[in-house]
Amino acid sequence: GIDPTFETSRDVADEHEGHTVWGPVDEPETLGIHGTHVAVDFDICIADGACLEDCPVDVFEWTDTPDHPESEIKADPANEAQCIDCMLCVDVCPVDAIDVDPG
Numbered sequence: 001g002i003d004p005t006f007e008t009s010r011d012v013a014d015e016h017e018g019h020t021v022w023g024p025v026d027e028p029e030t031l032g033i034h035g036t037h038v039a040v041d042f043d044i045c046i047a048d049g050a051c052l053e054d055c056p057v058d059v060f061e062w063t064d065t066p067d068h069p070e071s072e073i074k075a076d077p078a079n080e081a082q083c084i085d086c087m088l089c090v091d092v093c094p095v096d097a098i099d100v101d102p103g
């Protein structure tokens, strides 16, 4: 699953749609972690979709990741500032790709 210590173990590699991308990034096969308060490890996400379906405030949006070995779309935490820390997404993701840190 996602490494919950990513903020210290990884470096900022990029920005995407207003949120941080934590490296390493080497497209298309290595995509890193998108978001910080709501963090999705794109290299673990298999596009199950439970997080998009269950988030009560629609934090996630699909983003295209062509040629990534796990899936060609990912759940992007596009609206992470809206998160109400309910932890549903963390509980439902079958591959433990999401970390939510209420701070």
Ligand code: SF4
Residues within 6 Å of the ligand: 038, 054, 055, 056, 057, 058, 059, 082, 083, 084, 085, 086, 087, 088, 089, 090, 100
């Ligand atoms: Fe949405 Fe709850 Fe996950 Fe926050 S913790 S992104 S509100 S499902």
Ligand code: F3S
Residues within 6 Å of the ligand: 040, 044, 045, 046, 047, 048, 049, 050, 051, 052, 074, 075, 092, 093, 094, 095, 096, 097, 098
């Ligand atoms: Fe991906 Fe897990 Fe959501 S596999 S689409 S982060 S439920």
Ligand code: ZN
Residues within 6 Å of the ligand: 016, 017, 019, 034, 035, 063, 076, 077
């Ligand atoms: Zn993103």
